Amino acid sequence: MTRPQPIAPSWTGALLALPLLLFLVAGVAWPLAHLASRALTEPGGAAVREVLVAGRYRTALVNSLALSAAAAVVSLLLAIAPAWVLARQRFRGRDVLRTAISLPLTFSGVLVGFLMVVLLGRIGAIPKALGFLTGREAFAGAAYTVGGLFIAYLYFEVPRAVMTLESAFRRFPGELDAAARTLGAGPLERLLTVALPIAAPALRSTLAVTFSASMGSFGVALILARRFTVAPLEIYTEMTGFLNDDVAGALCLALAASTLAVGRLLAAGRR
Amino acid sequence: MRRLGIAAVGLLAVALVAPIAITAVGAFSRAEWYGERSEGARVADAPALFSYVTETWGGALLRSAEVVVAVAPMALLIGAPAAWAFRRRPFPGSRLLESAALVPLAVPGVALAFALIQTAGGFPRFWLLVGGHLAYTVPLVVKTVGNSVETLDPRLEPAARSLGAGRWETASRVTLPLLLPSLILSALLVFAVSWGEFNVSFLLATPLIQTFPAGLYLAYTTNSFPVAAAATVVFLAPVVPALIAIQALGGDEFHRGLPA
Numbered sequence: 001m002t003r004p005q006p007i008a009p010s011w012t013g014a015l016l017a018l019p020l021l022l023f024l025v026a027g028v029a030w031p032l033a034h035l036a037s038r039a040l041t042e043p044g045g046a047a048v049r050e051v052l053v054a055g056r057y058r059t060a061l062v063n064s065l066a067l068s069a070a071a072a073v074v075s076l077l078l079a080i081a082p083a084w085v086l087a088r089q090r091f092r093g094r095d096v097l098r099t100a101i102s103l104p105l106t107f108s109g110v111l112v113g114f115l116m117v118v119l120l121g122r123i124g125a126i127p128k129a130l131g132f133l134t135g136r137e138a139f140a141g142a143a144y145t146v147g148g149l150f151i152a153y154l155y156f157e158v159p160r161a162v163m164t165l166e167s168a169f170r171r172f173p174g175e176l177d178a179a180a181r182t183l184g185a186g187p188l189e190r191l192l193t194v195a196l197p198i199a200a201p202a203l204r205s206t207l208a209v210t211f212s213a214s215m216g217s218f219g220v221a222l223i224l225a226r227r228f229t230v231a232p233l234e235i236y237t238e239m240t241g242f243l244n245d246d247v248a249g250a251l252c253l254a255l256a257a258s259t260l261a262v263g264r265l266l267a268a269g270r271r
Numbered sequence: 272m273r274r275l276g277i278a279a280v281g282l283l284a285v286a287l288v289a290p291i292a293i294t295a296v297g298a299f300s301r302a303e304w305y306g307e308r309s310e311g312a313r314v315a316d317a318p319a320l321f322s323y324v325t326e327t328w329g330g331a332l333l334r335s336a337e338v339v340v341a342v343a344p345m346a347l348l349i350g351a352p353a354a355w356a357f358r359r360r361p362f363p364g365s366r367l368l369e370s371a372a373l374v375p376l377a378v379p380g381v382a383l384a385f386a387l388i389q390t391a392g393g394f395p396r397f398w399l400l401v402g403g404h405l406a407y408t409v410p411l412v413v414k415t416v417g418n419s420v421e422t423l424d425p426r427l428e429p430a431a432r433s434l435g436a437g438r439w440e441t442a443s444r445v446t447l448p449l450l451l452p453s454l455i456l457s458a459l460l461v462f463a464v465s466w467g468e469f470n471v472s473f474l475l476a477t478p479l480i481q482t483f484p485a486g487l488y489l490a491y492t493t494n495s496f497p498v499a500a501a502a503t504v505v506f507l508a509p510v511v512p513a514l515i516a517i518q519a520l521g522g523d524e525f526h527r528g529l530p531a
Contacts, residue, residue, distance in 0.1 A: 013360025017368055020353035023409065024368075027402045028375050031386035038389070082283050085276035093281075099518045100284035103291070106510045108469040108484040111503060114491045115290040118297070118500075125293050159287060208377075216379035218470040219484075223491060232381040236474065239385060249389065252382035263377045 032256065038246075039253045047246035051254055057247065060234040061254055065262075067146075067230065068214035071153035072207045078154070079161035079206070086162070087169035098166075104159045109219020116143040116152045116224055144226045152220045157210045164209050168202030208266035215259040231255045291507070298500035317501075324490070324501045331486035332505070335466060337397070338482060342404045343461045349405065350412030351454060355446070357413075358420040359428070372413045375406040380470025388475065396480040403471035408461040415460060419453030456520040463513050467506075 039048045051057040086098055104112065119126050120143035131137035142148045172195075180194045196203075218232035225233055231251055238248040299317050325332065350372075356362070357369045375383070383406055387399050394402075427449070431441040447454075469484040476485045483506060490502040 010356075010360035010362055013356035013365060014362040016352035016356035016360065017362070017365065019349045020372060020409070020413070021368060023349050023405065024371055024375075027387075028378065028383070028406050031383065031390045032378070034390045035382070035386045078283075081276060082280045085280050089273065089276065091277055095518060097280050097284045099515055100288050101280070102518065103511070103514060104287055106463045106467050106514055108467045108487060108506075110469055110484060110488045110491060111467075111506065114487075114499060114503065115294060117491075118294050118496075119290050155287065155290075158283070162283070212377040212379075216381065216470060218379075218381050219473070219488070222473075222488065232379060232470070235381050235385060239474070245389070248385055252379075252385045255379050256382040259379055260374070260377055 035249055035253050035256075038249055043246050047250040048253065051247060051250040056229065057234060057251060060229045060231045061251070061258070063229060064215055064231040064255065065258060067150065067153060068211050068217075071150065071157050071214045072211040075154055075157035075161045075210050076165075076203060076206055078158050079165055083162045083165035084169055087166045087172070088174070101159050101162055104156050105163070107156065109156075109217055109221075110223055111219070112152050112156050113220045113223025115155070116148055116220075119143065120148055120151075143224055146228045149221065149224050149228060152224060153214055153217065156217075156220075157214060160213060161206050161210050164206045165199075165202060168199065168206075172198065204266050208263045211266070212259050212263050215255065215262075291503075294500045294503050297496055298504045300497075320497055320501045321505065324498060324505055328483060328486035328490070328502065328505075331481045331483045334481060335483040338400055338404060338472075339462055339465045341397075341401050342408060342465045343458050345401065346405055346408040346412050346461045347454060347457060350409045351416045351450070351457065354413045354416035355420050355450070357417060359425070369413070369417070373410045376410050378406070380407070380468070381474060384471040384474035387471075396475060396477050400472060400475050400480065400482070403475060404465045404468055407468065407471070408464050411460045411464065412457040415457045416450060416453050419450055423449055452520060456517065459513050459517050459520070463510060463517065466510060466513075 039045060051061070082101070086094065086101075107115075118124060120139055120141070122141045124140065124143065127137040127140035127142075130139065143152075176194055176198070177190055180190045185193065216232065217230075218236065221230045221233045222236070232255065235248050235251045235255070238244045238251065298320065353368070353372070357365050380403070384403055387403060391399060391402075423446075427445055428441055431445045432438075436444065467484060468482070469488075472482045473485050473488065476482065487502055487506055490499045494502075
């Protein structure tokens with residue numbers, strides 16, 4: 001069997017990738033660079049300071065960061081067991097369950113928000129059901145609280161985490177686990193000394209994926225957020241409500257930069 | 272232990288599907304849920320309800336279809352050749368470009384939409400929408416096709432060439448047929464993402480150029496529950512078969528899904 005020829009650097013390759021390069025530059029890099037350059041000059045610079053120093057804009061950013069981090073961690077914890085089962089076990093109905101779990105990945109944020117209202121709105125299904133069962137309606141209007149917003153984030157982040165982890169777990173070297181078992185390691189020891197170190201990069205990249213998706217999430221908050229605000233919602237309000245493009249631009253920059261930075265941080269050291 | 276794990280998966284699936292089921296039941300039931308309907312007798316039963324939805328948001332439905340039809344071939348043409356080149360004809364900087372191709376997935380849609388309006392506001396809105404959708408679909412194509420190229424035997428193409436096939440013949444009779452499943456999968460992924468995209472679309476929407484998810488927002492905020500539920504069902508109708516096909520083709524990259 002002959003080895004494939006070593007491939008020399010190729011103009012064909014560069015030519016084939018040219019449309020991608022042009023699109024990334026014109027459609028993504030240039031607009032974002034423009035955004036950044038506006039923020040470095042006045043009056044954009046003043047707006048950046050206004051956003052970062054205090055008040056509702058910074059609150060919105062901090063809220064986004066906190067909510068996204070919490071949703072990323074909790075959805076990861078909830079996703080580990082289902083992802084492992086889907087990746088490593090064969091059972092009847094597995095494909096159906098997998099499809100059902102991935103269904104929310106196709107949903108617009110507004111749709112998720114609406115489902116939350118259906119379940120936990122002021123006349124939601126859960127309060128009504130509780131009222132029917134126990135005679136006392138609980139959680140009516142919970143959809144519009146921070147807790148409701150958090151559950152909505154979990155609704156679209158848990159499927160994402162399950163699917164990301166599942167494809168990593170499928171590549172998990174089962175023989176290492178078996179070797180540890182024959183050497184006498186118990187389930188907990190195997191989990192801590194074999195499985196987790198191997199899975200660590202997958203866990204980190206899952207956190208990166210879910211975190212950045214939550215940071216960008218807009219539709220859910222548009223439907224649900226009342227007193228609580230998040231950065232994308234604030235950008236929308238500044239842009240369309242107050243026509244304050246400087247502040248909207250500064251918020252966009254802060255949101256995009258913090259999202260990309262945390263994503264980089266989580267992905268760092270991943271090889 | 273095994274049973275417990277499967278039960279956990281089942282429980283998760285039920286928890287995720289139950290809200291949809293409750294909503295769908297709402298669309299098909301005639302019960303006067305949520306009190307008075309502003310739409311009155313025009314939504315008296317399920318058929319009237321659905322024709323009201325497709326009438327009211329017919330323009331948005333059509334627009335969404337147009338966007339998908341424009342985005343899908345463009346995403347494939349931009350992403351697939353590059354994905355093949357990264358694996359088979361690497362060039363200086365190709366690794367960097369490949370990782371740069373995934374960056375848009377981490378850029379918040381609202382920020383990208385705002386940046387697009389600021390820099391290219393003079394462009395027709397429809398093409399700005401297409402550009403925004405491409406940013407979130409091209410990366411999926413690059414990943415999906417790239418994964419598929421990786422599984423192909425690298426000796427097939429040189430073998431075809433050594434048997435006398437030219438470049439185009441090799442591409443059209445060896446490479447493309449082998450990549451066809453991943454191209455179909457990519458097109459389905461593009462469809463599923465583009466159909467539901469809201470973050471970019473809503474900011475770029477004008478009263479005339481509006482996609483269906485933006486219409487959904489109006490339905491949720493201004494219409495009665497049965498109308499909103501019916502609009503949700505209309506939204507889901509093409510997504511569910513696409514999703515089943517994606518799963519059947521082993522759509523690994525779908526885990527990126529949509530930033531809601």
